[in-house]
Amino acid sequence: MRWVWIVWWLLLALPAWSAPPSFERTEERQPCRHYNALKIPLFGDTHVHTRYSLDASTQDTRTTPQQAYRFARGERIGIQPWNDEGKALRSLKLARPLDFAVVTDHAELIGEVSMCNSPSVDGYNAWQCKVYRRWPRAAFFLFNTRASAGGRLGLCGDDGNRCLTAALAPWQEMREAAEQSYDRSDNCDFTSFVGYEWTGASENLANLHRNVIFRNAVVPDLPFSFVDNPTARGLWQNLESSCLDAGTGCDALVIPHNSNLSDGYMFSPQDADGVLLTAEDQAKRSRLERLVEVMQHKGSSECFFGPGQMEDELCAFEQLPYDKFSGKFMNLTRSAPAADDGFLRDVLNDGLKLKKELGFNPYQMGFIASTDTHLGAPGAVSETDFPGHGGAGEPAAANNKGLPDDLEFNPGGVAVVWAEENSRDAIFAAMQRRETYGTSGPRMSVRFFGGWDLDRELCEAPDFVERSYLGGVPMGGQLPPVANPEDPRFIVSALMDPGTLDSPGTALQRIQIIKGWIDDAGNKRQRVYEVAGDANNGASVNPLTCEQSGDGFKHLCRVWTDPHFDPAEDAYYYARVVENPSCRWSQQICVANGVNCANPGTIPRGLEACCSDTHRPVIQERAWTSPIWYSPNTDSLAGDTLNNDTPSEKHSNKD
Amino acid sequence: MRFLRQPLLHFLVIGIALFALQMYRDATAPIDIEGLDAETRLQLRDDFVRQTGRMPTQIQIVALERQELDSRILYAEALRRNFHRDDAVVLQRLLRDANFLGIEGSDDEKIRTAIALGVHESDEVIRRRMIQRMERLGRGTSSASPTRDDLEQIYESETDRWQVPARLSFQHVFFSADRDADPEGRAQQALEELRSGADSAGFGDPFLHGRAFRDKSYRDMTYMFGSEFSDALAAQPPTVGQWSEPVPSAYGMHLVRVTDIVPATIRSIDDVAAKLEQLWRDDHERQALQAFIEQLRQRYNVVAPGDDV
Numbered sequence: 001m002r003w004v005w006i007v008w009w010l011l012l013a014l015p016a017w018s019a020p021p022s023f024e025r026t027e028e029r030q031p032c033r034h035y036n037a038l039k040i041p042l043f044g045d046t047h048v049h050t051r052y053s054l055d056a057s058t059q060d061t062r063t064t065p066q067q068a069y070r071f072a073r074g075e076r077i078g079i080q081p082w083n084d085e086g087k088a089l090r091s092l093k094l095a096r097p098l099d100f101a102v103v104t105d106h107a108e109l110i111g112e113v114s115m116c117n118s119p120s121v122d123g124y125n126a127w128q129c130k131v132y133r134r135w136p137r138a139a140f141f142l143f144n145t146r147a148s149a150g151g152r153l154g155l156c157g158d159d160g161n162r163c164l165t166a167a168l169a170p171w172q173e174m175r176e177a178a179e180q181s182y183d184r185s186d187n188c189d190f191t192s193f194v195g196y197e198w199t200g201a202s203e204n205l206a207n208l209h210r211n212v213i214f215r216n217a218v219v220p221d222l223p224f225s226f227v228d229n230p231t232a233r234g235l236w237q238n239l240e241s242s243c244l245d246a247g248t249g250c251d252a253l254v255i256p257h258n259s260n261l262s263d264g265y266m267f268s269p270q271d272a273d274g275v276l277l278t279a280e281d282q283a284k285r286s287r288l289e290r291l292v293e294v295m296q297h298k299g300s301s302e303c304f305f306g307p308g309q310m311e312d313e314l315c316a317f318e319q320l321p322y323d324k325f326s327g328k329f330m331n332l333t334r335s336a337p338a339a340d341d342g343f344l345r346d347v348l349n350d351g352l353k354l355k356k357e358l359g360f361n362p363y364q365m366g367f368i369a370s371t372d373t374h375l376g377a378p379g380a381v382s383e384t385d386f387p388g389h390g391g392a393g394e395p396a397a398a399n400n401k402g403l404p405d406d407l408e409f410n411p412g413g414v415a416v417v418w419a420e421e422n423s424r425d426a427i428f429a430a431m432q433r434r435e436t437y438g439t440s441g442p443r444m445s446v447r448f449f450g451g452w453d454l455d456r457e458l459c460e461a462p463d464f465v466e467r468s469y470l471g472g473v474p475m476g477g478q479l480p481p482v483a484n485p486e487d488p489r490f491i492v493s494a495l496m497d498p499g500t501l502d503s504p505g506t507a508l509q510r511i512q513i514i515k516g517w518i519d520d521a522g523n524k525r526q527r528v529y530e531v532a533g534d535a536n537n538g539a540s541v542n543p544l545t546c547e548q549s550g551d552g553f554k555h556l557c558r559v560w561t562d563p564h565f566d567p568a569e570d571a572y573y574y575a576r577v578v579e580n581p582s583c584r585w586s587q588q589i590c591v592a593n594g595v596n597c598a599n600p601g602t603i604p605r606g607l608e609a610c611c612s613d614t615h616r617p618v619i620q621e622r623a624w625t626s627p628i629w630y631s632p633n634t635d636s637l638a639g640d641t642l643n644n645d646t647p648s649e650k651h652s653n654k655d
Numbered sequence: 656m657r658f659l660r661q662p663l664l665h666f667l668v669i670g671i672a673l674f675a676l677q678m679y680r681d682a683t684a685p686i687d688i689e690g691l692d693a694e695t696r697l698q699l700r701d702d703f704v705r706q707t708g709r710m711p712t713q714i715q716i717v718a719l720e721r722q723e724l725d726s727r728i729l730y731a732e733a734l735r736r737n738f739h740r741d742d743a744v745v746l747q748r749l750l751r752d753a754n755f756l757g758i759e760g761s762d763d764e765k766i767r768t769a770i771a772l773g774v775h776e777s778d779e780v781i782r783r784r785m786i787q788r789m790e791r792l793g794r795g796t797s798s799a800s801p802t803r804d805d806l807e808q809i810y811e812s813e814t815d816r817w818q819v820p821a822r823l824s825f826q827h828v829f830f831s832a833d834r835d836a837d838p839e840g841r842a843q844q845a846l847e848e849l850r851s852g853a854d855s856a857g858f859g860d861p862f863l864h865g866r867a868f869r870d871k872s873y874r875d876m877t878y879m880f881g882s883e884f885s886d887a888l889a890a891q892p893p894t895v896g897q898w899s900e901p902v903p904s905a906y907g908m909h910l911v912r913v914t915d916i917v918p919a920t921i922r923s924i925d926d927v928a929a930k931l932e933q934l935w936r937d938d939h940e941r942q943a944l945q946a947f948i949e950q951l952r953q954r955y956n957v958v959a960p961g962d963d964v
Contacts, residue, residue, distance in 0.1 A: 033869075033870065034869050034870065081702070081703050081715075081722075089718075402704055445863050447863060461861060462856070462859075462861045462862075462866065465865065495863045496906075498877075498878070498880055498884075498905035500877065500878075501886075504881070504905070505905060554833050555833050
């Protein structure tokens with residue numbers, strides 16, 4: 001029988017030797033020893049702040065970009081507070097390293113807006129911040145407008161060198177840190193990317209923040225900040241001219257985040273300055289904004305839960321109680337979240353609507369999640385022993401107990417990418433074609449395909465992945481035009497997070513498929529279908545002990561057909577994989593300190609939040625796959641998912 | 656030698672000497688700096704509690720206060736060195752502050768007025784920036800290089816770090832625990848047939864990650880299958896080409912057939928030289944900064960808060 005194995009192995013190895021990779025190689029590096037045409041899940045974090053972000057460094061975060069990457073690879077780092085020999089009094093280490101990470105410090109050298117938002121830092125009481133909090137509109141013009149940015153010119157000397165030098169140093173260090181941390185050997189153990197955060201805000205201080213990620217080491221000389229241009233179209237324009245169309249080999253993508261705090265401004269027909277976005281602007285957007293953060297430290301952006309939309313209770317998961325970050329501190333501007341704030345389910349539907357006007361969908365974005373850590377601790381997503389991510393914490397009372405972060409914040413999520421190998425080109429290409437999903441922390445593995453030729457029995461097939469790629473498109477893709485009179489089928493398959501010895505994974509409860517579409521009357525519609533598992537499996541967690549009980553599923557798989565499919569309607573579908581209930585990070589601390597809300601005597605000073613109305617002690621961790629889109633309009637489709645869905649795209653990727 | 660007797664020369668020499676003395680005194684005279692008041696001490700303690708969820712010990716309190724004093728000293732020293740007048744970031748910030756306050760004039764005048772108003776002392780961004788610059792100065796730009804001995808010492812002290820784990824390539828046949836109550840029984844049955852040469856493709860349940868894996872460390876296996884799987888495999892190093900007894904995982908039972916083993920190795924000192932140098936340099940810079948701060952501490956005289964400084 002020996003020859004059988006030899007042939008089998010040859011066949012297995014064949015794609016690596018013979019077929020060219022499905023993505024373009026844009027950099028020099030040793031090829032990875034293993035290339036898997038069926039793709040492997042890579043776990044990462046695309047949103048990381050280190051000491052170079054002012055709002056991190058004012059909290060005494062000392063992690064350098066390089067240390068952040070080391071942390072991602074599994075090394076221990078020190079976190080504040082520090083003793084006088086520069087040694088940290090606390091430390092942190094990932095139970096499982098990440099496969100990739102992107103340090104995204106604020107492009108703005110001085111993030112005063114964030115600083116003024118953080119009562120825990122000294123500068124919060126500076127007079128500038130007091131003014132800022134009292135008259136945010138006035139402060140906006142101070143901090144954000146071109147008028148004040150113009151002041152920089154007078155300072156920089158005639159040739160502008162002084163300012164350039166000042167900004168170059170940190171950017172250079174970020175680039176070097178990314179380079180040094182990148183495994184260019186054939187082991188392909190770890191991938192880093194050069195990136196930054198463009199920290200924009202609208203006039204009413206709604207969040208327009210976006211992360212920029214570069215494909216390889218060819219990057220612009222300086223990051224482009226909101227001081228340079230406070231509008232999103234300014235950013236897109238600059239990235240095109242300084243990178244994508246510069247002819248240097250540079251390539252980038254943009255990941256908006258916290259649209260939950262954007263008060264509807266992030267995905268609005270108008271830009272931050274009130275100017276209407278043109279079709280050309282939108283084309284740039286869809287070329288660059290391939291992904292969006294569905295969840296992070298500062299809440300989930302998936303969907304709205306509240307008046308008018310109460311059917312999907314899972315939307316309440318990590319929903320922030322305000323619609324702008326400034327609302328956290330200023331009662332005047334505080335407003336509760338609303339359905340049209342920029343929750344992604346709604347935004348994706350807006351995209352379908354805009355497609356009718358523009359001929360392409362400007363909001364065709366895949367999902368990832370990340371941390372937005374301000375400790376320089378990528379991937380620190382555990383609900384257990386959460387040290388805080390340096391969110392805007394109120395100082396706790398002088399008591400030996402207290403929550404390490406604000407109650408409404410959370411440890412953040414993980415970005416998962418299906419790529420052929422762990423290299424920059426492979427991951428970047430996967431991000432561009434949106435073959436990604438986000439999780440709220442756990443590492444479940446999720447496959448999601450849609451197509452016209454997917455077999456009903458696919459869940460039973462050992463080679464279901466291969467056959468799904470042949471007969472359909474993966475998450476992030478666009479269904480090709482109707483090929484036969486049958487309805488499209490979707491296969492979703494998920495393995496629970498196996499966890500680690502110290503912290504076993506939680507079993508899966510169910511998988512849902514969420515459909516969004518525009519009905520005949522032009523209304524935005526959404527619907528949640530239960531497709532696998534059991535919502536009433538009886539699993540629960542005792543909030544007094546955090547002990548979990550009841551059975552769940554180690555593996556769930558289902559081939560599903562949309563019972564209400566209408567070939568004339570634009571639609572999108574994404575899968576949500578939900579775990580059994582577990583204790584939220586805050587509740588774990590409450591329990592560890594013996595808090596029982598039924599007995600007020602057990603509530604120590606500093607932990608009153610445990611028993612507040614807004615505390616949700618129990619969560620269900622989850623994964624969100626990128627959507628698969630269906631469009632009845634055949635002219636913008638070519639059966640492919642990348643590079644032909646917008647008019648302005650000029651990429652040369654082969655896939 | 657008549658010019659030696661010229662009064663003008665005497666005047667100049669004495670003048671220069673006095674000037675030098677003054678410079679020397681300016682550069683070495685002790686400088687008073689305000690100590691921490693009760694409110695600051697409480698604030699430091701509260702911050703620690705908020706960050707760690709623990710009360711600081713007495714030693715930690717001392718360290719926290721020492722650290723706060725050090726940053727005050729660094730800031731004072733930065734002011735003395737006029738960093739606030741020549742740093743691009745600080746100047747830019749001052750200009751914005753001045754604009755905000757409605758100060759009129761050219762950029763230079765605005766900055767001068769802002770400094771005269773003491774804006775730079777109440778602006779946390781400027782303070783941080785200046786402290787950062789001092790720290791960079793303190794870490795130094797020494798071009799000293801470690802000796803071979805230095806590198807060896809670091810190499811020896813961190814042996815765990817240089818280990819390259821063993822990697823296994825293997826196939827597996829999966830028996831899902833969700834499918835029935837006895838995945839082990841099904842695995843045992845299949846095992847007999849596999850050992851007598853049956854094709855593995857006909858056995859087991861589909862597995863999301865496929866049936867063949869290459870070059871996986873035990874740690875990789877833990878992340879993919881759970882620790883019970885990697886522990887079981889590590890406990891009985893398998894024979895290449897043989898189907899294993901059923902191995903448990905987070906998902907069910909597996910029959911595993913290892914096809915290749917790359918044994919564990921230790922990276923040589925030459926191989927990791929660059930990393931060792933970096934470690935040495937980091938440590939070196941940290942020590943340089945400590946020495947620098949220590950020197951400053953000698954010069955700065957902490958006086959009780961509220962006293963005139």
